[in-house]
Amino acid sequence: MRTRLLSLALLAVTAAPLAAQDPSSTAVILDPQYVSYQLGTGATARTISQLGVPFAVIIPFSDRFNIDISSSYANSQVKVPGQATSTISGLTDAQVRGNLTVGDNAAVFTLGVNLPTGQYKVPDGQQAAAGQIGNDFLIYPVTSMGNGLAATGGIGFAQTLGTWNLGVGASFRYSTAFDAYQVQTSVLRFTPGNEARIRVGLDRPVGDGSFNVSVTYSKFGKDQADSTSFATGDRALAQSALAVPMGSGSDLLLSAWDLYRGVGQQLGASSPWENVGNAGVAIGFQMGDLYVQPNIEERIWNVDGNKAGLLTNAGVRLRFALGGLSVNPSATYSFGSLYTIGQPATDVTGFKASLLIRLH
Amino acid sequence: MRSIRRVALMLALGAWALPAAAQQKANDNIQAKLAKAAAANPGSVAANRSLGIWYYKAGRFAEARVPLEQARHLDPKDGVSALYAGLAAEQLKDFTAAKDAYNSYLSVGKTKSVRNDIRVRLVTVTKEEAKASAKEAVARESQIAQVPGSPTTVAVLPFKIGGADPNLQPLQVGLSDLVISDLAKTKKLTVVERDKIQAISDEIALSRSGQVDATTAVRAGKLIQAGRIVTGSLISTGPATAGSSSITMTSVTVNTQNSQTVGQGSNQNSTLDQLFSAEKALVRATFVDLGITLTPAEQQDVDRRPTQSLQAFLAYSRGLMSEDAGRLDEAARFFDNARSIDPGFNAALQRAQSASARSQQTTAKIESGLRGTAEGQSVTAAVTGNSSGTAPLTNTLSSVVGDVNPTTTNSVAGTNSTSAAPPTTRPAAAEATGHDQPAPRTGQVTINITKP
Numbered sequence: 043m044r045t046r047l048l049s050l051a052l053l054a055v056t057a058a059p060l061a062a063q064d065p066s067s068t069a070v071i072l073d074p075q076y077v078s079y080q081l082g083t084g085a086t087a088r089t090i091s092q093l094g095v096p097f098a099v100i101i102p103f104s105d106r107f108n109i110d111i112s113s114s115y116a117n118s119q120v121k122v123p124g125q126a127t128s129t130i131s132g133l134t135d136a137q138v139r140g141n142l143t144v145g146d147n148a149a150v151f152t153l154g155v156n157l158p159t160g161q162y163k164v165p166d167g168q169q170a171a172a173g174q175i176g177n178d179f180l181i182y183p184v185t186s187m188g189n190g191l192a193a194t195g196g197i198g199f200a201q202t203l204g205t206w207n208l209g210v211g212a213s214f215r216y217s218t219a220f221d222a223y224q225v226q227t228s229v230l231r232f233t234p235g236n237e238a239r240i241r242v243g244l245d246r247p248v249g250d251g252s253f254n255v256s257v258t259y260s261k262f263g264k265d266q267a268d269s270t271s272f273a274t275g276d277r278a279l280a281q282s283a284l285a286v287p288m289g290s291g292s293d294l295l296l297s298a299w300d301l302y303r304g305v306g307q308q309l310g311a312s313s314p315w316e317n318v319g320n321a322g323v324a325i326g327f328q329m330g331d332l333y334v335q336p337n338i339e340e341r342i343w344n345v346d347g348n349k350a351g352l353l354t355n356a357g358v359r360l361r362f363a364l365g366g367l368s369v370n371p372s373a374t375y376s377f378g379s380l381y382t383i384g385q386p387a388t389d390v391t392g393f394k395a396s397l398l399i400r401l402h
Numbered sequence: 403m404r405s406i407r408r409v410a411l412m413l414a415l416g417a418w419a420l421p422a423a424a425q426q427k428a429n430d431n432i433q434a435k436l437a438k439a440a441a442a443n444p445g446s447v448a449a450n451r452s453l454g455i456w457y458y459k460a461g462r463f464a465e466a467r468v469p470l471e472q473a474r475h476l477d478p479k480d481g482v483s484a485l486y487a488g489l490a491a492e493q494l495k496d497f498t499a500a501k502d503a504y505n506s507y508l509s510v511g512k513t514k515s516v517r518n519d520i521r522v523r524l525v526t527v528t529k530e531e532a533k534a535s536a537k538e539a540v541a542r543e544s545q546i547a548q549v550p551g552s553p554t555t556v557a558v559l560p561f562k563i564g565g566a567d568p569n570l571q572p573l574q575v576g577l578s579d580l581v582i583s584d585l586a587k588t589k590k591l592t593v594v595e596r597d598k599i600q601a602i603s604d605e606i607a608l609s610r611s612g613q614v615d616a617t618t619a620v621r622a623g624k625l626i627q628a629g630r631i632v633t634g635s636l637i638s639t640g641p642a643t644a645g646s647s648s649i650t651m652t653s654v655t656v657n658t659q660n661s662q663t664v665g666q667g668s669n670q671n672s673t674l675d676q677l678f679s680a681e682k683a684l685v686r687a688t689f690v691d692l693g694i695t696l697t698p699a700e701q702q703d704v705d706r707r708p709t710q711s712l713q714a715f716l717a718y719s720r721g722l723m724s725e726d727a728g729r730l731d732e733a734a735r736f737f738d739n740a741r742s743i744d745p746g747f748n749a750a751l752q753r754a755q756s757a758s759a760r761s762q763q764t765t766a767k768i769e770s771g772l773r774g775t776a777e778g779q780s781v782t783a784a785v786t787g788n789s790s791g792t793a794p795l796t797n798t799l800s801s802v803v804g805d806v807n808p809t810t811t812n813s814v815a816g817t818n819s820t821s822a823a824p825p826t827t828r829p830a831a832a833e834a835t836g837h838d839q840p841a842p843r844t845g846q847v848t849i850n851i852t853k854p
Contacts, residue, residue, distance in 0.1 A: 073814040081840055090840060098811040105431075112810035137809035143799065150799045152807040173837020176829025180840055183813070186829040198802030200795035205776045209798040213806035222831040234830035241805040245798055247773060247782070258805045258826075265834045274833050279805075279824055299824040308836045320824065380840065398814065 069100040070401040075183040079392035081380060085123050090174050092118040094183035106143045111136065113159065116184035120170040128170035134160040135188050152196045152213070160188030163224040178301055178318050179343040179351045180392070189234065190220030196239070203244075209256070211241045219266075235263035235273060251286035251293065267309050274313050275306030292327035295335075314346035324359070333361040341378075353378035353390060370398035432456065432787035440469055447477040448780070455486050455784035463493040474506070481511035482772070482780045485520075489765050497531035513778075516771040522759040523768060529597050536601035539625040547624045550659050556692065557594040557628035558582045559619055560603060565638035567647075569716065573636055575600075575726065576719025577681060580708070581632065581653075583749075584685040587703045590694050594626050600726050602626055623658035630664060631656050632688055638674060647674045653684045655691040665691025677715075678707050714744035721753060730761035 078091035098112035117131035139154035164172045164187070175182040196213025215237040222232035243256025258279045264271040283297040298321040306313040322339030336358045343351030357374030376392035436453040443449045454470030457463070467490045473483035488503030504520045504527065511517050539546055561577040563570050579596055586593040602622050623631035634653035650671050655664040668687035670680040685704060689696060696704065709715050721736030737754035740747055772778035786796065804812040808826040832838040 071811075071814045079840070088840075096810045096814045098809075098814050100811060100815075105435075110809065110811040112814070114810055134810075137811070139807060139809050139811070141803055148795070150803055152803045154807050154809060169837055173829075173832035173835065174840055176832035176838035177840050178825050178838070181823075181825060185825060185827065186832065189827075189830055194807045196803070196806040198799055198806060200798040200802065202779065202795065205779065207795055207798040209795070209802040211802035211806040217830070223835070230831075230835075232831050232834065234828075234834075237828075239806050241802060243798070243801060243805070245801070247778065254801065256801065256805060260828075262828070265830065267834060272834070274828075277828065279826065281824065301824050309834050311836060313836075318824075 068102070069098075071098045071100070071398065072400075073097070073183070073396060073398040075394065075396035077182055077392065077394045079180050079376065079390055081390055082388045087123060089121040090119070090171075090180070091121075092116055092175055092182045092184060094118075096183055107140065109138065109140045111138050113137070114184045116175070116187065118171040118175045118182070118184070118187075120174055126167060128168055130161055130164065130168040130171040130187055132161050132187070134184055134186065135190075139194075148200060150198045150200075152194075152198070154194045156189055156192040156194075158188055158191050158220060160186070162188050162190075163221045163229055165224050166226070169223055178303070178316070179341065179353070180390075183396075188220065188222075190218055190232075192217040192234070198241075206244050206246045209241070209243045209245070211239075213239045215239075222267075231268055233266040235265045237262050248284065248286055251284065253282075253284045255282040256280070270309060272307035272309060274308060275304035275315065277304070278302045288325075292325065295322075295324040295326065295337075297322050297324075297339075316343065316345040316350070318343050322355075326359075331362055335359040335361070337374075343380075348383055349381050351378065351380045351390070353392075355394075357394070366401055368400040370396075370400070372396050372398075429460070432785075433460070435787045436784070444472070445476060447473045447480055447483065448783075450476065451480065451483045451486070451780060452784035452788065454483065454490070455781055456787075458486050458490050458493075459785060463490045466490040467494070474503070478506070479510045481507050481513075482777050485511060485516065485768070485772075485777075488520075489768065492527060492765060495530070495534065497527050497534055500527050501531060511777070513772055513775045516768060516777075519763065519768045519771055522756065522763050523765075525756055526760050526763065529601075532595070532597045532601040533604070535598070536605040536625070539602065540605050543621075543625060546627065549627060551623065551627040551629035552592065553629040553657075554590065554692075555592045555594065555628045556585060556630045556632060556655075557599050557623050557626050558585065558596075558632045558634075559599060559622060562633075562635040563637075564635065567638060570636070570638055572716060572719035572723050574719075575722045576715055577634065577636060577651075579719075579722055580681055580715075581634065581685055581688070583708075584682070584704050585632075585688065588689075588694060588696055588700045591692065594628050598626055604726075617661075620656060620658050620661045623656070629658060630692060631658055634684065648672075649674050649677065649680065651677075651680045651684055653688060655688055667691065675712060677712055678710070682707075708749050709740075709744045709747040711744040711747070714740045714747050714750065717743060718747065718750050718753070721750070721757070725753070725757055730757045734758040734761060 072095070074093070074095045076091070076093050078089060081088040081090070094114055094116045096112065096114040098110055100108060100110040102108040113136040114134040115132070116134055118129070120128040136157040136159045137154055138157065139152060142151045143149070144151065161172065172187050176185045192215055194213055194215040196211060198209060198211030200207060200209045217234040217236055219231055219233040221229045223230040238261045239258060241256060241258040243254060245252060245254035260277040262273055262276055264273050279299065279301050281299040283295065285293060285295045287293045300317065300319045302317045303315060305315045318341065320339060320341040322337060324335050324337035326333055326335035338354070338356045341353040341355070342349070353376055355374050355376045357372060359370065359372040361368065361370045363369070372395070374394040376390070376394070378390045379387040380390055381387050433456060436449070436456050440446070440449040440453040450469040450473040454466045454473060457466035457469070467487060470483050470487040470490060473480055474487055477483070484503045484506040488500045488507060491499035491503055501524060504524055507520055508517055511520070558578045558581045560574045563574050578599070582593050582596050585591055599622070602625050606618065606622060606625070619631055619633050632653055632655050634651065637650045639648040648671070650669070652667065652669045654667040656662070657664050666687065668684040670683050672680040682705060709718070717736050717740035721733045721740065724733035724736055734754050734757040737750045737757060740750035741754055744750070769781070772781055805826065812826065813823055829838055
């Protein structure tokens with residue numbers, strides 16, 4: 043079944059450009075990334091690393107309709123001295139999404155399908171690697187190896203309000219059951235709760251730059267693990283960014299986001315609210331044909347009112363053209379701490395390298 | 403092996419050529435879309451404006467003017483159409499139309515910084531218009547000469563400067579500027595602007611020879627359509643640094659219709675440090691020759707001296723010469739120098755500011771003033787092929803889609819321009835089972851599965 047779905051997805055990727063009105067405008071994006079965090083030091087050090095290769099193809103069929111197809115390959119590992127390394131690798135789910143614009147950029151209908159081409163029935167030895175990449179504080183390029191067959195339908199509207207653009211949208215995601223984990227011969231049949239989202243955002247030009255701010259709220263239905271129902275808490279994500287040129291090819295980017303998850307219930311345990319806030323600054327400048335953007339950001343994690351993590355990321359992003367390709371390498375070094383009440387802080391150090399390549 | 407290299411070379415060439423071809427095709431599509439929209443809605447201000455702006459941005463200035471003028475006709479209060487009509491006209495060297503459109507923007511335009519830029523630009527455009535008019539006047543000289551100028555329209559030609567010190571040469575324009583300024587203080591006369599006189603002078607090589615003979619002066623007056631011309635000269639016997647040097651300043655007023663001298667003229671013998679007194683005496687004599695009686699207030703105004711410093715005035719005069727030659731940075735430095743010698747020399751300050759602003763002024767700078775403004779939205783709309791003239795909402799809608807229906811596409815497409823993107827999807831199974839924690843907070847969650 044999975045092989046058949048994968049074949050269909052690959053067929054769609056291959057065939058879609060042939061159907062497109064203007065294949066030359068098809069964009070292909072490949073973003074290999076390696077991320078590794080070490081938690082603690084010495085004999086208790088835990089290393090969580092991932093080589094993720096997300097890729098996407100965006101096919102504009104007309105000015106009004108485009109389809110994008112995306113998936114990832116990921117190899118994730120959790121290493122603890124003296125213990126067997128937990129490793130999971132392979133293709134993740136594939137997403138096929140169509141967007142239809144109505145009017146003169148007034149509204150857009152979006153319909154997406156999550157095809158379960160990823161890793162399911164994750165055995166005991168791979169569960170740590172499959173799960174820990176989903177952490178909202180230590181962000182990995184691939185956060186899940188499989189979420190099951192799901193469909194999302196949504197609509198968005200945009201309207202000019204003076205010098206501002208207002209964008210509002212709503213969507214509904216319908217999820218189906220899948221075999222999440224396998225322990226010995228038992229399989230955990232898991233059905234994610236359906237999700238309703240609303241989003242309100244504003245953006246506007248600022249000089250030659252831009253400013254945007256938005257809030258997205260997700261309301262989840264009950265998850266179901268075999269016969270147990272529970273909900274892990276609704277989510278709200280606020281995002282804002284200001285990008286302004288500073289002359290001589292340089293620019294300044296200020297960005298911030300905050301992810302809040304409400305109180306909920308996990309399988310067999312309570313799930314307190316948590317919040318991850320992130321603020322960053324980047325200054326980009328042109329050195330000949332090379333764009334260089336040093337950046338630094340601070341991230342703070344709070345669980346149930348208690349500080350749970352602090353992380354500083356410092357890095358540099360580059361951008362240059364290579365023929366018809368836009369090449370964007372970047373490297374980031376991270377350091378910080380994780381906190382648990384009543385216990386000493388755990389040092390965190392990490393490294394991330396990526397090489398985003400975009401054709402068109 | 404050779405064929406492999408050939409294929410590789412072709413692929414590499416293709417990789418370079420494809421984006422340019424794709425860009426060209428995208429531009430063609432936008433132009434076709436806007437042209438179609440304007441044709442379908444000829445009464446739409448936005449459709450015509452967008453098409454005109456697109457043509458302007460594409461460097462197709464003549465094609466830009468038609469829809470832009472149509473948009474202005476449909477809505478005279480549409481500032482962006484007026485602005486781009488002015489820019490397109492200027493690019494086509496139709497300075498009169500550019501002035502008209504720019505002045506229209508000053509009346510109806512909403513962006514303050516652009517209005518300020520336009521005011522500066524109008525100085526340049528006016529000078530260019532004078533040059534173009536001078537060329538046209540010379541080309542149509544036989545016709546223009548038939549039309550007599552009004553006796554109250556006066557042109558002051560550049561002064562002839564004689565003597566041993568070449569440092570006094572800038573006074574040829576400095577003195578004429580001063581006399582023009584003084585004569586213009588009465589409303590009973592129409593004094594031709596120095597820019598127009600300079601343009602005609604340049605066109606007929608009047609000042610190039612330094613010999614302003616009566617015939618050439620009358621010819622210039624006729625071309626400007628002035629009924630009277632004032633010619634003057636300054637002869638000095640010593641250097642500019644020696645204030646006691648003797649000077650002789652003369653002037654003659656001539657009727658351009660019959661080339662006859664009007665009145666007695668002026669002949670002032672003085673010293674260089676009494677230059678401004680001599681100039682005032684010359685002006686008074688000219689008013690008498692022109693039959694103008696000043697009111698006490700006008701007389702007081704005429705007697706006011708912009709500066710008492712000969713050196714400041716010489717620096718100012720050098721600035722005028724540089725300005726006439728189009729060397730605006732140099733002109734600004736001379737005017738600044740004049741201002742530093744005499745801080746009360748307001749004309750020098752104004753000229754310095756104007757020359758400095760004009761030296762940095764370009765049509766691209768004027769356009770850039772619209773960015774990030776409400777009027778700028780119309781421009782961005784045109785560039786992106788939006789014939790409705792409203793803001794391009796493509797990015798806004800794209801963000802909405804990325805937030806309500808996120809996929810891996812959003813995370814990789816956004817990596818290029820933003821900081822670390824937040825998690826937009828929930829790893830449902832990991833979160834539900836607590837597997838998403840980097841280290842167990844309260845202990846390992848154990849999954850016990852009982853067979854049904």
